[in-house]
Amino acid sequence: MELCDRTASELARLLQKREVSSREITESVFRRMDEREEKINAYITRTRELALKLADQADRRYRHNESLSPLDGIPVAFKDILCTKGIRTTCGSLMLRDYIPPYDATAVEKVLKAGAVLVGKTNMDEFAMGSSTENSAFGPTRNPLDPERVAGGSSGGSAAAVAAGEAIVALGSDTGGSIRLPAAFCGIAGIKPTYGRISRYGLVSYASSLDQVGVLGKSVEDCALMLGIVSGHDKKDATSAHTKTPDFLRSLNKGLKGLRIGLPKEYFVEGLDPGIKERIMAAVSLLEDNGVHIVEISLPHTPYAVATYYLIATAEASSNLARYDGVKFGFRTRENVTDSIMMYELTRSRGLGKEVKRRIMLGTYVLSAGYYDAYYLKAQQVRALIKADFDKAFEEVDCMVTPVSPCLPFRIGEKITEPLQMYLVDIYTASLNLSGLPGMSINCGTIKGLPAGMQIIGKAFDEETVLRVAYGYEKSIYR
Amino acid sequence: MDFDVIIGFETHVELKTDSKLFCDCPVDYDALPNTLICPVCTGQPGALPVLNKKAVEYTVRAGLALKCTVNRLSRFARKNYFYPDLPKGYQISQYDKPFCEEGRLEITSGDGQPYAVGIKRVHLEEDAGKLVHSSDSFEASEFSLVDYNRSCVPLLEIVTDHEKNPLRSTLEARAYLEKLRQTLRYIEVSDCNMEKGQLRCDVNISLRPKGSKAYGNRSEIKNMASFKAIGEALEYEIARQRGIIEGGGEIFQETRLFDEAKHLTLPMRSKEDAPDYRYFPDPDLLEIELPDDFVDNIRRSMPELPDQSVDRLVGQYNLPKEDALLLTRDKRVAGYFSACALFVQDRQRLSRWIIKDLFRLLKKSSLSIAQCPVPPEGFSELVNAVTRDEITEKMGRQVLEEMFERGVSAGSVIAEKDLKPIRDLKTLERLVDEVIAENLQVTAKIREGSTKPMDYLIGQVMKKTRGKANPKELAKLIQEKLLG
Numbered sequence: 027m028e029l030c031d032r033t034a035s036e037l038a039r040l041l042q043k044r045e046v047s048s049r050e051i052t053e054s055v056f057r058r059m060d061e062r063e064e065k066i067n068a069y070i071t072r073t074r075e076l077a078l079k080l081a082d083q084a085d086r087r088y089r090h091n092e093s094l095s096p097l098d099g100i101p102v103a104f105k106d107i108l109c110t111k112g113i114r115t116t117c118g119s120l121m122l123r124d125y126i127p128p129y130d131a132t133a134v135e136k137v138l139k140a141g142a143v144l145v146g147k148t149n150m151d152e153f154a155m156g157s158s159t160e161n162s163a164f165g166p167t168r169n170p171l172d173p174e175r176v177a178g179g180s181s182g183g184s185a186a187a188v189a190a191g192e193a194i195v196a197l198g199s200d201t202g203g204s205i206r207l208p209a210a211f212c213g214i215a216g217i218k219p220t221y222g223r224i225s226r227y228g229l230v231s232y233a234s235s236l237d238q239v240g241v242l243g244k245s246v247e248d249c250a251l252m253l254g255i256v257s258g259h260d261k262k263d264a265t266s267a268h269t270k271t272p273d274f275l276r277s278l279n280k281g282l283k284g285l286r287i288g289l290p291k292e293y294f295v296e297g298l299d300p301g302i303k304e305r306i307m308a309a310v311s312l313l314e315d316n317g318v319h320i321v322e323i324s325l326p327h328t329p330y331a332v333a334t335y336y337l338i339a340t341a342e343a344s345s346n347l348a349r350y351d352g353v354k355f356g357f358r359t360r361e362n363v364t365d366s367i368m369m370y371e372l373t374r375s376r377g378l379g380k381e382v383k384r385r386i387m388l389g390t391y392v393l394s395a396g397y398y399d400a401y402y403l404k405a406q407q408v409r410a411l412i413k414a415d416f417d418k419a420f421e422e423v424d425c426m427v428t429p430v431s432p433c434l435p436f437r438i439g440e441k442i443t444e445p446l447q448m449y450l451v452d453i454y455t456a457s458l459n460l461s462g463l464p465g466m467s468i469n470c471g472t473i474k475g476l477p478a479g480m481q482i483i484g485k486a487f488d489e490e491t492v493l494r495v496a497y498g499y500e501k502s503i504y505r
Numbered sequence: 506m507d508f509d510v511i512i513g514f515e516t517h518v519e520l521k522t523d524s525k526l527f528c529d530c531p532v533d534y535d536a537l538p539n540t541l542i543c544p545v546c547t548g549q550p551g552a553l554p555v556l557n558k559k560a561v562e563y564t565v566r567a568g569l570a571l572k573c574t575v576n577r578l579s580r581f582a583r584k585n586y587f588y589p590d591l592p593k594g595y596q597i598s599q600y601d602k603p604f605c606e607e608g609r610l611e612i613t614s615g616d617g618q619p620y621a622v623g624i625k626r627v628h629l630e631e632d633a634g635k636l637v638h639s640s641d642s643f644e645a646s647e648f649s650l651v652d653y654n655r656s657c658v659p660l661l662e663i664v665t666d667h668e669k670n671p672l673r674s675t676l677e678a679r680a681y682l683e684k685l686r687q688t689l690r691y692i693e694v695s696d697c698n699m700e701k702g703q704l705r706c707d708v709n710i711s712l713r714p715k716g717s718k719a720y721g722n723r724s725e726i727k728n729m730a731s732f733k734a735i736g737e738a739l740e741y742e743i744a745r746q747r748g749i750i751e752g753g754g755e756i757f758q759e760t761r762l763f764d765e766a767k768h769l770t771l772p773m774r775s776k777e778d779a780p781d782y783r784y785f786p787d788p789d790l791l792e793i794e795l796p797d798d799f800v801d802n803i804r805r806s807m808p809e810l811p812d813q814s815v816d817r818l819v820g821q822y823n824l825p826k827e828d829a830l831l832l833t834r835d836k837r838v839a840g841y842f843s844a845c846a847l848f849v850q851d852r853q854r855l856s857r858w859i860i861k862d863l864f865r866l867l868k869k870s871s872l873s874i875a876q877c878p879v880p881p882e883g884f885s886e887l888v889n890a891v892t893r894d895e896i897t898e899k900m901g902r903q904v905l906e907e908m909f910e911r912g913v914s915a916g917s918v919i920a921e922k923d924l925k926p927i928r929d930l931k932t933l934e935r936l937v938d939e940v941i942a943e944n945l946q947v948t949a950k951i952r953e954g955s956t957k958p959m960d961y962l963i964g965q966v967m968k969k970t971r972g973k974a975n976p977k978e979l980a981k982l983i984q985e986k987l988l989g
Contacts, residue, residue: 109551122550129544131551230550235788264555264790342788345583348594349548353651365644370587393585393783402785 029054030101030191034248037194038096041088048081048088048099051194052143055101058191059145065173068187070106070116070164072146077101080143087141096251098141103193105184106147107154108134108239109228113144117230118152118162118180121350121357121377131228132263133197133239133256140255145193148183152379153347154201154232156180157451159208160442161381168438171213171477175435178208184242185212195243195252201232202335203430203455205240206467210430210479213469215496216242217249220487221462222267224253225260231346233339234265236459246468246497250274253489269487277490282498283317285491288423292328293454298432301473306429309470309480309499313427316502318495321423325415328457330408332449335456337392337405344389350377384445413461416483425491428454430467430479454481464489468496506751507715510743512672513723515707516685518661518695519632520563526631526659527554527597534701538637538652546657548592553789556581560659561604563694564629565795565803567661568605570692570810571624575800579604581629581787586780589651590634598662600784603628604795609670610688611812612680622681623666632658661694667720675739679732682706687811691836705730710742712750721746722756726763726770738763742770814839822852831860837874841881848885851892858888862902866909878912879905887915894975895919895926926973933966933974937982940965951987959983 029037029051040046056074063069084099093099109115109127116122130138138144151161159167159182167182169175170190177186181198185208188196198205200218209216218240229239241252257271289310294303314320352358352373359372378386392401419426431451441448458465463486470480480499484492524531528545544552568575582600608624634656638646663685665672672678686697686704697704711723724742729735741763746756758776763769786792809817811833818829818839833839842859849855863884867877879887887908891901896919907918927933940962941948947958963979 107551109549115550117550125550127544127549127551129549129552226551227553228551231789233788262555263553265553265788341785345585345595345783345785348585348587349550349592351587351589351594353589354547354592355549366589367587390783393785395781395783398783398785 028058028191030058030194032194033245034097034100034194034243034251035245037100038098038251041084041099042093044088048084048143049078051099052077052081052101052145055145055192055194062170062190062192066168066170066177066186066190066192067165068148068167068177068183068190068192069103069146070118070149070162070183071114073113073144076113077143077145084141084143094139094141095255097137097195097255100142101145101194102137102142103146103148103184103187103196104134104137104144105150105181105196105198107150107199107230107232108197109230110134110144110147113147115147115230116164117154118150118164119377119379119382120163123163123357125356127228129228131239132225132260134228136256136258137197137252146187148181148187148193148196148198150183151180151204152382153230153343154180154199154204154237155343155381155385157203157207157448158436158438158441159183159186160438161379163379166438169211169435171475172435174437175476176211176438178211178431178435180204180208181216181242182208182211185209185214185216188212188242188244189214195241195248197252197256198240198242199229199232200238200240200455200459201236201339202452202459205242206430206455206465206479206481207451209242209467210469210477210481211435213472213477214242214244215246215249215466215468216240217253217466217489217492218458218464219253219257219489220267220464221459222265223269223464223487223489224256225258225263225266227260227262227266231342233342234346235342236335236339238459246466246493246500247275247278249466250278250493250497253493267487272490274490274493277494278497280494281317282313282495285318285425285495286321286423287313287318287495288321288323288419288426290323290325290328290419290426290428292325293428297450297453298429299434299473302429302432302434302478305471305473305478306427306480310427312502313495313499316498323419323423323426325412325419325457327408327412327415331412331457331460332453334405334408334412335452335460336388336449337401338409338460340385340389341392341402341405342389344386344393347378347382347386350374352377381445409460412457416457416461416463420485425485425488425495426483427495428481428483430454430481434473434476434478458483462486464492466492466496468500470499508712508747508750509715509717510673511667511711511713511720511723512665512674512678512739513667513709514663514665514672514678514681515709516663516682517705517707518663518689518697519703520560520659520661520694521696522557522559522563522659524557524559525657526557526560526629527657530657532658533654534703536654538650538654541654542656546592547653548594554597554787556790556793557659560629561793561795562799562803563659564604564627564661565800566692566807567663567689567694568608568627569800569804569807570688571605571608571610571627571663573605573608573624573627575605575795576602578602578792578794580792581790582784583787584630585783588633589649590636590656592634592653592656596631596633597787597790598630599628602792610681610684612677612684614680615674615676620677621670622672622677623669625664625666626662627664628662630660630662632656632660661689675736675743678708678739679736682732682735684811687834687836691811691814692808699730699732702730706735708735708739710739710746711756712743712746721750722758724756724758724770725760727760727773729763734763734765737765737768738770741768745770811836818842822846822856824852824856828853828856828860832856835874841874841877841884844881845885845888848882849888849892851888854892855885855888858884858891858901858905862905866906870909878910879908883908883914890915890919897926897972900972926975927970933979933982934986936966936969936974937979937986939969941983941986948987
């Protein structure tokens with residue numbers, strides 16, 4: 027097994043014992059990139075020189091017994107939606123192709139302070155709008171398990187990089203399922219924590235009330251490790267919670283016995299791939315064997331989640347993306363313009379991709395005078411109902427288990443011309459962004475070589491239980 | 506036809522907080538362009554706003570001064586529009602839940618009666634950057650530069666009520682704006698310097714036939730920053746609308762611009778072209794719940810308001826109301842007076858000396874009271890010297906001028922110029938004798954019983970003393986000499 031195929035937790039132990047160096051791990055990761063990037067296209071920007079420098083610094087710290095954290099010296103990748111000071115941050119868009127942020131996102135700052143080695147910025151659907159990482163100005167990311175298929179999106183680059191050994195762990199962002207879906211499609215683990223758990227400062231906004239930074243790793247333990255490092259209140263983000271960060275690693279080993287796990291019946295209806303359903307039910311049996319109580323529950327407003335999500339997300343996006351106007355930074359048309367309005371129009375027409383423009387127009391419509399009440403306000407009301415569904419169901423259970431996506435990784439190009447089909451991929455994930463709840467995606471088997479994903483949903487700020495169930499399942503599989 | 510005029514004001518006031526509304530950047534109007542900027546106030550991707558607590562405090566203070574209800578729950582909304590000075594493509598403002606609503610501001614109306622102008626709302630928002638054009642206007646310019654120093658500076662918006670006690674004339678409009686500026690300065694939330702753009706107004710005007718209940722269509726005049734412009738624009742617009750209605754025409758709702766050079770308003774855009782700002786609650790900022798003790802603390806530490814200041818000067822010092830009004834126009838003058846009043850017994854004299862003499866000197870040298878070279882202690886010494894007849898009023902004025910110009914004390918000017926009055930009886934008697942001897946014809950008339958020439962004799966003695974004798978004392982002396 028190559029170093030790059032190992033988990034962060036394993037590598038951390040090896041680094042601690044000084045059996046390997048960060049440079050060796052980092053070189054292994056870059057060798058893998060050299061082998062596979064041409065095909066997979068997980069990265070928009072690779073930072074080899076910086077990475078080797080950071081790796082050497084980490085090795086020096088280990089030699090002096092001054093390591094900063096278990097993440098010290100571990101190669102990480104950031105989704106290219108997280109601002110990195112001095113390193114271009116494109117959001118997968120032509121609009122920001124040459125944009126170099128003057129500051130680090132808070133999550134980035136925390137990971138770098140922990141000593142991690144930044145190996146690159148990963149590909150994504152433009153401004154995180156998409157479920158397949160096909161909407162990128164830098165070309166689609168391909169699934170490492172089957173390069174004819176998509177990696178899922180929008181954090182497809184981060185998921186593919188971790189799955190392919192082109193990074194050990196990665197940061198992503200999740201607005202409607204953008205961490206959980208690609209994690210499921212690439213057969214790895216990914217968690218979107220509770221809204222407010224991780225600072226959004228420096229995460230380029232798509233839909234502010236839904237966006238959340240999260241982590242992707244090969245194992246549940248890696249996710250717990252990384253989550254502990256990036257969590258915590260940030261005074262630069264008014265929506266960041268004042269909650270204390272628990273010791274996520276310690277919560278892993280608490281066992282499954284006695285936990286009550288809900289299966290929301292609305293998540294197992296028509297439209298779900300039978301193979302995925304089968305794998306999930308098998309996983310559920312295994313959990314039951316380990317002492318959990320399975321309870322059927324109901325989340326009656328589930329059918330409205332996707333519609334609600336696309337009203338709120340596009341409304342917020344239409345406003346959030348107004349700053350890309352060619353005035354201050356980013357792309358500006360080179361064509362001759364006669365006034366500022368023309369400059370705006372041409373810059374935005376040329377600089378933004380089709381899906382982004384579609385969502386900006388939808389959102390502009392949703393917020394327009396005369397439509398606001400019927401769409402935006404109504405969507406906010408339904409959002410409250412969806413949230414109330416969860417609150418009620420969580421009176422009976424400690425967490426829930428559902429599929430991540432209704433389908434297996436699809437072929438590149440298969441859904442890209444059918445926006446509605448693409449939107450429906452978010453059907454099991456978007457509710458969690460609307461309600462702000464934590465959700466984790468872990469692998470629960472394969473169907474003809476394609477991975478099936480299982481989603482574990484927790485109460486607000488109870489990532490511990492989510493991680494505990496995920497870890498318990500993972501352990502019982504490998505036992 | 507007789508018309509009722511209804512005027513509405515939307516006044517924007519820049520708050521004088523140390524830092525901006527949503528970031529740590531300092532507020533400084535004199536800084537070099539684009540030196541006080543950061544990712545937040547330039548709208549960098551990923552940057553987020555965090556509310557400045559001081560700005561909320563100032564907003565609540567203003568709301569309380571304007572007798573508003575302070576809302577327990579309020580929130581910010583995004584106002585979406587494109588303009589190069591607006592870095593995010595939206596302005597963070599308030600829409601459906603402002604901090605303060607439903608207040609009033611008492612002014613003196615045209616007929617001299619008090620009138621409580623209705624205040625609809627007081628809300629907080631961020632200012633935009635500043636465009637610097639290469640020629641007179643945006644359209645005519647080859648290029649324009651943007652300075653984001655002003656971007657995100659806290660801006661208070663105060664909106665008058667259309668229905669409840671609206672403004673009804675240019676005179677009331679002026680009185681309102683003066684009182685508003687005075688009040689905001691008193692509570693120290695803004696310097697309201699119009700030349701620096703710290704106070705700017707959008708004004709709307711509509712006419713309706715006297716007695717009519719329905720409102721006429723209104724025109725709005727945008728962004729004026731001087732009393733003169735506002736007065737002229739209002740007069741022009743009232744006359745224009747009156748002319749149209751009387752000629753059988755119709756007023757359309759529209760936005761107009763005031764051309765200061767031509768003294769007239771010009772159409773800018775009609776109601777149909779009015780932008781749809783697509784307001785919605787800003788998801789980056791949570792709803793704000795103001796705790797009771799936060800509002801109570803502001804209420805308790807509220808500085809004195811102009812009307813309270815007038816009442817205090819009248820009540821505590823027994824000043825005529827006109828004097829009190831003049832002394833309180835500028836809070837710092839009222840403060841100067843109060844400081845002097847600690848040393849001066851004769852407060853009415855003190856008030857007159859400030860209003861007549863100090864104001865004249867300040868105006869002549871274009872100084873504000875804060876820059877006055879005569880400190881309250883020095884000024885008090887002078888007023889007391891006059892009160893005690895140590896010097897005459899006329900001399901007092903000369904002394905004050907010297908003090909003002911050279912920054913010296915009253916005592917030293919009096920000593921230096923040998924202005925101390927002659928009190929020595931022998932000297933005075935000698936001088937009186939001299940004058941009597943020089944004016945035998947006049948003295949004869951006095952002896953015959955005429956009192957008129959008395960003043961002449963006193964004047965003659967005063968001349969010899971170079972004004973340093975007390976005329977009353979002289980009169981007594983002369984009378985004793987002539988009439989026994």
